[in-house]
Amino acid sequence: MLSNNIYRFCSEENKGWVTIIFEKSDGTRLKRLGKIGDTVQQVIGKDNPDFPGYGECDGTLSCSCCHVILSKEDYDKFDVDKRMKTKEEDVILSASINPTPTSRLGCCLTIEPEMDGIVLKLPPEIRDLKQM
Numbered sequence: 001m002l003s004n005n006i007y008r009f010c011s012e013e014n015k016g017w018v019t020i021i022f023e024k025s026d027g028t029r030l031k032r033l034g035k036i037g038d039t040v041q042q043v044i045g046k047d048n049p050d051f052p053g054y055g056e057c058d059g060t061l062s063c064s065c066c067h068v069i070l071s072k073e074d075y076d077k078f079d080v081d082k083r084m085k086t087k088e089e090d091v092i093l094s095a096s097i098n099p100t101p102t103s104r105l106g107c108c109l110t111i112e113p114e115m116d117g118i119v120l121k122l123p124p125e126i127r128d129l130k131q132m
């Protein structure tokens with residue numbers, strides 16, 4: 001009985017997490033676990049030595065340092081209109097360095113179960129709008 005409870009606890013714990021693969025501009029890939037319902041920015045956080053400069057405003061939508069680029073397929077799959085991409089995100093994204101048609105801000109991108117294994121590219125340069 002006890003082992004069933006432990007199994008159930010572990011299964012429920014694992015059900016809430018997905019693997020997110022971050023691909024740096026040099027092709028290096030780093031896998032991280034992301035909790036469903038959190039944002040992509042929360043997976044990396046701020047002041048993470050593996051991701052220098054990432055998420056400087058810590059998710060307050062004022063730096064553009066959480067810029068990530070999705071594949072076209074994933075961008076369409078996670079239809080931004082249905083996920084409520086806001087005007088504020090568009091404004092901050094447009095001020096980032098070389099935004100692409102499939103760019104998002106990690107602090108505005110909520111982790112969903114279907115994102116397990118998603119590859120998010122990190123741009124070669126990021127701009128901290130707070131420093132301007």
Ligand code: FES
Pocket residue numbers: 041055056057058059060061062063064065066092105106107108
């Ligand atoms: S973490 Fe600063 S805009 Fe997303």
